[in-house]
Amino acid sequence: MPTLSTPPTVIVVGAGPAGLTAAIALVRQGIPTLVVERRTAPSPFPRATGVNLRTMELMRAWGLEQSVRSGAVAGETTGWVGPTLVSPDGTEVSMGFPSAADAALLSPTTGIIAPQDHLEPVLMEHFLSFSAASVLVGTTVIGFTADQDGVIVSLRQGDERSTVRAAYLIGADGARSTVRRHSGIPMRGPGELAAYLAVVFHAPLAEFVDKPLHGLYMLTRQGPPWVFLPTDACDRWAFSMTWDPTRETLADYPPERLAELIRSGAGVPDLEVDIAWVSDFAFTAEIADRYREGRVFIVGDAAHRMTPRGATGMNTAIHDGYDLGWKLGWVLRGWADESLLDTFEAERRPVGLRNMERSTHSSDQRDVSKDYLDDIADRVPHVWLPDGHTSTLDLLGDGLLIMTGPGGHAPLPVPTPAIPVVVHVLDPATADALHLGVDGAMLVRPDGQPIARWDVSPDASIISSAIATLGVAVGEHTPVVERAELVLG
């Protein structure tokens, strides 16, 4: 077993989207973080392809927007329903993403169609660019013990076993989470709803299908629809259909039979099809009773399973990972006390529950077209600053942000000895767009969630009280601006 150059403060189990996002949020704050991943190579199945608006905002904040976008399918974040892929009788449907025009009003970025097997390496490369990062691949977490001082995690790599200690453990180890099981956290919900056969194939389908491509094609047939997804910028597609694993096995679907099914779904009888990979998966909907057991947290699919409907599984996992990562980083840096960690489950479990429940409905059972609003409802609105390329969201950093109207006192007395607080005096138009009066001010968390708004410039004690709600100790009435910067608008 390799030795670690830096003893980890946090161990993250699983290098999927949830684990990597949590790990990045921690190492960006300098917290020594070890990711343990049992796989040695990426999954051959692209899985999620819908990367939503809020996820892309996080990627933008980390400077990863272009890298993620470079793996995108050239197409729209819309769905399509029709009898075959090439039929002229199809209808465009919403995938729960905003139109390009709506996205431009709401955000400095847009959602995209990009496969999970492109996103994960981008996240891993970014994680490993930090000196606080370490990773063990081909290594399985087989158990752990936890007490009030920390965790001791048991690892298996080949025939070798070892243990590693840390202050906290994050289970981002997917639907069959070992961490969740060892924590004794039960799951509830409808459970398994349908069984699907999943096929990854290469075919020059883009030559036959109308442009721009859609992110999802649902073929109307007798019974449940067949689904086709473009999964890269070239010719790789995924095809899935319901099947009955109690009566059939994968051996009943040799490549030639699958190729025929794909040709008939495509509506292109002589389509050249190269089957790359076949497997099965279940549409499952359930959620963990709780997201934390002492020093152990669970995020992503380990905490909730949702069907692919609505494209929320990976996005919710990423938002969980980010939420826990910044909060745990704050606590470990001594910026906030443990009470901040209680807000992880309080804020994220209702989102997991909502998305899990929504994913049990098919697209003809509920209108998904405005779902994207829920992910951005709690953050400050996006407004372009006068320079035309900086968004209000770009003002957010590791610490706290105070945005004031043009008449705001700058620098405000910012009474916190530990946390960097950026004070940004807005121009009149931006302040107006945020409904901040000339003397108004707004205190904002690093994830963009406003903590407090004031119509008149707040004094130090008012700011102290607002900051204290985050579990941050502040010197009462001590107008210290230590480590704070002033950014002028």
Ligand SMILES: Cc1cc2nc3c(=O)[nH]c(=O)nc-3n(C[C@H](O)[C@H](O)[C@H](O)COP(=O)(O)OP(=O)(O)OC[C@H]3O[C@@H](n4cnc5c(N)ncnc54)[C@H](O)[C@@H]3O)c2cc1C
């Ligand atoms: C067909 C399909 C289509 C989908 N489409 C979408 C979509 O369009 N949009 C969307 O948002 N979501 C979609 N999803 C869901 C999405 O893929 C998952 O929600 C997402 O992968 C969850 O990420 P995660 O990091 O929580 O877990 P995972 O991606 O499952 O990662 C868990 C990681 O932990 C590792 N691991 C597990 N146990 C251990 C252990 N004991 N020790 C060490 N490592 C371990 C695993 O190897 C894995 O790498 C889709 C899923 C499927 C199956």
